[in-house]
Amino acid sequence: xxxxxxxxxxxxxxxxxxxxxxxxxxxxxxxxxxxxxxxxxxxxxxxxxxxxxxxxxxxxxxxxxxxxxxxxxxxxxxxxxxxxxxxxxxxxxxxxxxxxxxxxxx
Numbered sequence: 471x472x473x474x475x476x477x478x479x480x481x482x483x484x485x486x487x488x489x490x491x492x493x494x495x496x497x498x499x500x501x502x503x504x505x506x507x508x509x510x511x512x513x514x515x516x517x518x519x520x521x522x523x524x525x526x527x528x529x530x531x532x533x534x535x536x537x538x539x540x541x542x543x544x545x546x547x548x549x550x551x552x553x554x555x556x557x558x559x560x561x562x563x564x565x566x567x568x569x570x571x572x573x574x575x576x
Contacts (some may be wrong), residue, residue: 472505473551475530482534483508486550492519498568504549507556516555523553 471483477526480497483506487494492515499506510516528551529534537543543550556564560576 471508471551471553473530473549474499474504474506474527474537475532475548476502476504478530478533485534486536489518490519490522492516520553520555523551 483496493511519564526538529548531546531548
């Protein structure tokens with residue numbers, strides 16, 4: 471997910487995902503980023519989330535404020551939020567990055 475308001479919280483992101491009846495297993499987000507990675511309970515939930523999300527245009531205008539109102543986005547300067555499912559080389563790179571991080575912590 472990209473286009474996030476910096477300094478949001480994992481709880482706010484999980485709550486937003488819950489609006490789409492998606493069960494979030496894990497959110498990879500660091501407080502100052504404008505993007506995150508979300509792992510859902512099942513691949514079908516991830517696909518359903520992306521399909522539902524893409525049916526509207528969302529903007530993240532505050533730490534826990536999500537809107538489809540472009541005028542609010544324009545006044546806050548918030549970019550359009552976007553989602554995609556990692557696959558292929560992008561997915562492999564993400565997994566390898568996290569495996570190396572876990573290995574370093576062990």
